[in-house]
Ligand code: RP5
Ligand code: MG
């Protein structure tokens with residue numbers, strides 16, 4: 001079950017008619033040779049060239065992106081390995097996805113994200129953990145309120161910023177609310193535990209662009225800090241709630257896997 005699944009699903013997110021070329025489990029690894037003809041897709045919003053996106057590259061084109069290194073404030077290294085660059089384009093180290101181009105991802109190669117897993121106990125008996133979950137606007141799935149690491153940003157900033165934007169709606173808060181929120185965030189994000197660092201089986205991944213993340217847990221043991229937050233969905237989240245962590249949770253991308261590790265860390269029920 002370690003090979004990517006969601007990265008091979010169709011239709012491609014936010015499209016109706018972009019259907020990935022089928023890749024059988026056995027054909028996922030690049031070392032398996034066969035007549036592979038993936039479909040090609042990069043979304044209009046990426047091709048328009050916003051700040052968060054790289055320029056378009058055709059196979060074989062000359063370009064000045066430096067892969068497998070930090071290039072112009074963008075981390076293009078992978079947590080998994082030194083990835084291959086074939087015909088000018090980076091190759092997904094987890095194997096084929098049935099689609100070339102970038103889909104809706106801005107960066108060629110790894111697209112780095114950060115996932116803040118904010119937890120509290122449901123009851124005084126400390127059996128069931130809850131985490132702050134958001135419902136994603138793009139597909140309605142429940143997820144950790146994570147987001148992309150901006151150019152020049154450090155991961156600790158991304159974790160805090162994305163939690164603020166998606167779970168507390170800081171983008172629409174007035175300055176006094178913002179000040180209050182920032183004080184609570186100072187306390188909560190002061191110390192966290194790393195849960196995961198690596199490849200995410202994200203439905204947006206392609207043969208040439210993929211998600212990688214650092215997931216960190218920020219836990220409110222006494223229920224007197226994060227536990228008291230006034231949750232307010234914002235930015236790319238349409239709702240937000242404290243969600244019980246159970247083995248029945250169905251979450252976006254590889255997020256189930258991350259919350260399972262959090263349950264284990266705190267010896268909570270699963
Ligand atoms: C997932 O996509 C990551 O784990 C993170 O939660 C998220 C980042 O993308 P956006 O929320 O910015 O779309 O792969
Ligand atoms: Mg966001």
Ligand code: MG
Pocket residue numbers: 145146147148162166236
């Ligand atoms: Mg997000």
